[in-house]
Amino acid sequence: MEILIALGVGLIFACGVYLVLRPRSFSVVLGLALMSYGVNLLIFLGGRIDRFVPPLTLPGATGLADPLPQALVLTAIVIGFGMTAYLVALALRMLGDTGSDRVDGPGPEEEADGPDGDAPR
């Protein structure tokens, strides 16, 4: 089970890394989202792999899940969501400002003929 989950997290993260290295801001946003999924899974499973175990001591319950990774992952999800939203807003603004959605500004082929015809400022 551990090896399966570890491979899954690694696969998600690798896809994220590949997408982050793409030139367009849309795939970078998706890549960052995938990376944060992978990371959140990793934090969540850092409290070890359990099923049907409450994070609180309840009468009759056997075992106890570690509540701290659950709290950490909530914080990480909220922060990651806020950051992604900001990145999308920034990418849109950059598209408006420069007429290109390349993360490093308009490339040489776009200087010649932009995606919708207007030369970047």
Add this chain to the structure above:
Amino acid sequence: MSHLPILPILIPLVAAALMLLWGQRGLPYHRAFGLGAMALGAMASVALAVEAGTDAISVYAVGDWPAPFGIVLVADRLAATMVLLVYALGIPALLMATGGTDRLGRHFHPLFLLQIAGLAGAFLTGDIFNLFVFFEILLLASYAMLVHGGGPERARAGMAYVIINLVGSAMFLVAVALIYGTLGTLTIADIAYVLPNVPPADLALVRAAFAILVGVFLLKAAVLPMAFWLPHVYSAATPAIGALFAIMTKVGIVALLRLSVIGFGPAKATEALLLPWLPVLALATIALGTVGVFAASRLATVAANLVLISSGTLLFAVAFADGPATAALLYYLPHTTMATGGLFLLAGHIAERRGELGDRLVRGPCVGDRMTMGIAYAVLAVGLASLPPLSGFLGKLMLLQGAGDGVWQPLWWGALLLSGLGVTLVLSRSASLIFWQPEKPLPAVPSASGPGLALWLLVLAGPAWTLGAAPAAAWARDAAGQLHAREPYVAAVLGDVPDIQRERRP
């Protein structure tokens, strides 16, 4: 339990929230309220430093949950010094912004205070996850402030900056997850306590986790393979923001210093984790910054590359974490932060006076009030080029003596002295381009009172740090001694005989 350690974080945080409630009406009120909050926070940080000066380590358990179960703020000498530096740099930067750049976009003042809160928190926290949260607070504020003022150049710089820092945050969380999964704790003092007893099966995983964490700190500190974002980003920001950003790289450096000295200690899992590659990268960063200074076409880009050089210099001292090196680092760090911040502000002042030329390093009529601007430039340049008699020279002397022995010594001396020579050349060439032209000078533009005061506060910080060199160096030695003693910190956070019931992991 005194509530003093949380005040430098709480005051700007609450003030920022209140200002957001007001909305954008009445910029003068925002300015007054922002400066008032900064003054209050500065008073709290002075009180914190006075308390830390008695060798007491004040620990604030947030929500009264004791460590290692809750989050603690720890105000030792190092943390108190850095928080004081945040306010000492923040107040001039905010004064500079009141000259009109805060009008360029919305919510400047709340964002500025949020960044101050994040910076103060990152220096005070004693917990790695909490450190992540404060990093995010200061980064989120800095993302918005970087693009403050708009324009395609800032949007592009902002995009690269946001992406690289989001990847850094993801790696930070990977390290946090692995550290918690293996050690079962995230409090730095508790890590120091647990780390020597890591079972052999977990050694490699723990070492990898800490290596990732060190990598993230080095990304924030802008070390060579991860340094190329910095000059572009810092020079694209408005002068006030650039000046405040001068302390952001120091967050990574101080976090690494604290973690490597307190957390790692003599544990086997992290033995020689930083050697020998960190000194090599630090030296390469100094070289890159020096080349960048030569290549810079604007004064703000010169200042940004000086930030790189000071990152490399400080990290070399961190890599050899021992008492004298840390003491030299703690004397040099405030000097270099204030001086590079001052150069960002001066670049703003010069750009204002030269019209279309801005702060570009090209020939043109010299600035109007070249007497005052020239004196400010000369004082900053002597400090930045580490020439005697100012504090830059004293700091570098301490660094030359304190860090790098054996095979490192010729490399270290060569790197520091050559980069000092390069900076001297570039700064004198820039001075002759800006101040020393035969053409008729431009009409003098009197500075508005806020930005003028801001510039002189940072310019005169250098001479003040030189005049007070003896007590300042003594303070730095005491802070380094307290940090390297380790036991006082761990005992203050966990109690003298930590007897923590831990769950047994399967």
